[in-house]
Amino acid sequence: MKLINTMEYSLETASLHADDHLSQISDVATPIHVSTTFEYPSDPDALIPAKDRDISNLPTGEIIYSRFSTPVVERVETVLGSVFGQGTYAVLYGSGLAAFTAALAHYNPNKLAMRDGYHGCHGVARVFGRLSGLEQVDIDSEIGSGDLLHLESPINPTGLSSDIRHYADRAHDMGAKMMIDATFGPPPLQDPFEFGVDMIMHSGTKYLGGHSDLLAGILVTKDPEVRKQLLADRAMLGTGIGNMEAWLLLRSLRTLKMRVMTQSSNVEKVVKWLNESKSRLPGLKTVYHSSLQTEDFVKKQLKNGYGATFAIEVDSAAIARALPSKLKLFHHATSLGGVESLVEWRAMTDKTISECILRFSIGVEDADDLIADIESAFTKS
């Protein structure tokens, strides 16, 4: 297949064809490569020893050892590079937290400014606190040159948005870098680069994977030098992804836009209905979601639709504990972003959260079926 100029095509076309030129055989469905090691060139004159080049950072298409890269990892990164837009480079990791670890190792800040959000990212920061003395400070604190501001938007578990441009400008004014965990706002809903961020992180386990069957993490940069350093670090830290997971992710990316857009239109209907039905649903106190926010920046950031995760607060821990078992179409489980809807009593995984919070991840089922299920869980005992 020919190398296509992916910039001529929209996201849904690029998701299917951006990596066509990397196919080495005639298979239409990409094969899984399980090999850890790959033959060197057969021409002796083509052999370039390691002292003359960086073997952990080879040009696309030159594969040596699977800790450095693999044929499928290169295809996933090529597809993601076009999904995230012109001039972006994606680097793939074994999990979202491996990607966050890689970002901290890369920027190596003295201070990390962040607030709330995914509890695991705070856990990674604590490990760095032990290793390098990294100091975690509130997102509105003063930080300095070489430090890092980390924003999560939309944020876990509520799905509420923060002003990305405000935090990017603030970080840059202080000489710091700004990264965003954009897991809750996958492409094509939100493009954080438009608002000045230096790096985007995703847990690929969620919307990009979309089927609750793989762990993956992604860092996206517009700086080719940063990409090179990330790839070299990944080869040394061993934070890369396995063959099977990379292959599942590539397969998932083929349907990214249709899944995410269906989930997004579903969540808008479910949240609107819930919010308007509050007085009729016994025990329901508050509904949290970006779609209920009124600030101007929210619609500018989530320009193509809202992320499909939101939270509700109910009147008591007893109601929150009992509701998941009354739902028929929602698995009571952690995680989010998959095609199947999930609900979680958040106290099961987050030690710091109120016991009255339930988090919903909306899938690709029919929105009216999901609404009827929630209504009956609230109203029938």
Ligand SMILES: *Cc1c(COP(=O)(O)O)cnc(C)c1O
């Ligand atoms: C799940 C998640 C992570 C961690 O990703 P893993 O793939 O589980 O390591 C980080 N940030 C957010 C917002 C998440 O939802």
